Amino acid sequence: MPRLKLQRLRSAVCAAAAAILLAACGSGETDPGTVRFALTDAPACGFDQVNLSIERIRVNRNADASENSLGWTDLKLAPARRIDLLKLGNGVLEELGELQLPAGRYAQLRLVLAAKGETTPANSVLPTGGEETVLDIASIEAGGIRVVHAFSVEQDKVTDVLFDFDACRSVARAGDDGYVLRPEVKAVPRNGATITGYVDPTAAGVTVSAQKAGVQARATVADANGRFVIAFLDPAASPYDVVFTAGGHATAVVVAVPVSATAGAELSRIDSPIALPSATDRTVDGVVGPAAARGTAAVRARQVVGAAGEVEIARANVNAASGSYTLSLPGAQARLATFSGRLPLSFSAAGNAGRYVLDATADGYASQEQAVDLTGSSQTWNVTLSRR
Numbered sequence: 001m002p003r004l005k006l007q008r009l010r011s012a013v014c015a016a017a018a019a020i021l022l023a024a025c026g027s028g029e030t031d032p033g034t035v036r037f038a039l040t041d042a043p044a045c046g047f048d049q050v051n052l053s054i055e056r057i058r059v060n061r062n063a064d065a066s067e068n069s070l071g072w073t074d075l076k077l078a079p080a081r082r083i084d085l086l087k088l089g090n091g092v093l094e095e096l097g098e099l100q101l102p103a104g105r106y107a108q109l110r111l112v113l114a115a116k117g118e119t120t121p122a123n124s125v126l127p128t129g130g131e132e133t134v135l136d137i138a139s140i141e142a143g144g145i146r147v148v149h150a151f152s153v154e155q156d157k158v159t160d161v162l163f164d165f166d167a168c169r170s171v172a173r174a175g176d177d178g179y180v181l182r183p184e185v186k187a188v189p190r191n192g193a194t195i196t197g198y199v200d201p202t203a204a205g206v207t208v209s210a211q212k213a214g215v216q217a218r219a220t221v222a223d224a225n226g227r228f229v230i231a232f233l234d235p236a237a238s239p240y241d242v243v244f245t246a247g248g249h250a251t252a253v254v255v256a257v258p259v260s261a262t263a264g265a266e267l268s269r270i271d272s273p274i275a276l277p278s279a280t281d282r283t284v285d286g287v288v289g290p291a292a293a294r295g296t297a298a299v300r301a302r303q304v305v306g307a308a309g310e311v312e313i314a315r316a317n318v319n320a321a322s323g324s325y326t327l328s329l330p331g332a333q334a335r336l337a338t339f340s341g342r343l344p345l346s347f348s349a350a351g352n353a354g355r356y357v358l359d360a361t362a363d364g365y366a367s368q369e370q371a372v373d374l375t376g377s378s379q380t381w382n383v384t385l386s387r388r
Contacts, residue, residue, distance in 0.1 A: 031155035041088035044167035049126035063107035067143035080114035091231035110144035149187035160190035172317035193259035197267035201226035249276035279332035282374035293362035306350030
């Protein structure tokens with residue numbers, strides 16, 4: 001073979017070998033890593049069970065991808081996993097499985113629910129004192145529950161994705177007997193910070209929430225012994241205001257509770273639990289319109305409590321059919337304590353008893369606010385929202 005042709009052949013072989021070697025080493029975008037999925041829950045209002053059957057978890061690099069777009073990778077749960085969300089409070093997790101993905105950045109996840117169960121409803125609720133009722137999932141049945149969450153997958157490493165499913169905010173009445181799923185799901189740090197403590201167990205069903213500027217970050221319900229664990233908090237958002245609410249009791253707030261990636265916070269111990277004084281509840285009820293807004297409408301009650309500023313006391317999804325809602329709120333003055341490493345904390349009265357600000361919201365509509373005074377009696381607030 002002539003020398004010139006031999007040199008050209010050698011050059012082509014070397015170039016091809018270099019290309020293969022470069023592709024094998026890569027930039028890290030195609031090397032595999034592992035994503036581990038789990039599920040946790042915030043409290044549910046007025047239910048003994050909230051059951052969902054998860055069939056698939058989908059992952060895509062594109063935050064704007066539709067269910068029919070290219071680029072989805074699926075983790076199939078076979079058979080579908082039927083989970084009672086209310087068993088996942090106080091830091092309990094439900095492991096959902098692992099998925100191998102090429103290394104790189106991802107931006108969207110979807111939880112796809114099974115439409116039907118074999119012997120029991122795939123998705124249902126059990127109202128307290130009522131009967132198990134099928135949960136309408138028509139709004140998300142085709143595409144799944146969309147969760148926009150940016151995360152990175154690294155070669156030969158495990159990345160955690162923890163779904164925080166807020167059952168209380170995710171179920172709404174539909175008429176007199178029906179219930180519809182309005183999913184409120186976000187991704188939170190699996191190894192986040194924790195706030196723990198005890199409330200007086202004689203106050204049943206105490207909801208404990210960690211809030212920032214009156215917006216709930218995470219919440220739980222104290223167990224039968226009064227123990228509460230608010231887990232998976234983002235340390236970067238520290239400090240938090242911790243709000244305690246229960247029917248027939250005054251609100252209590254611990255202001256400016258600090259947490260970090262290496263240290264949580266303890267607010268009370270079993271021998272000196274936080275007590276919520278008894279209080280008379282008042283109600284605010286009414287109807288939210290127009291009818292087109294009712295599928296996503298909610299009404300929230302906020303109250304100014306001393307140094308904590310505004311905190312959320314209660315929230316309710318409106319009835320998707322009738323637009324009706326009811327909030328139960330204490331007429332008594334709230335109790336306030338500033339966080340300290342020395343326990344027990346000292347609480348004192350703060351804020352104006354029975355004074356609240358309501359806000360009504362719905363997707364695509366301008367929110368509306370109304371101040372109410374419940375010191376004398378319950379109130380009614382009917383509101384019609386306007387398109388943005």
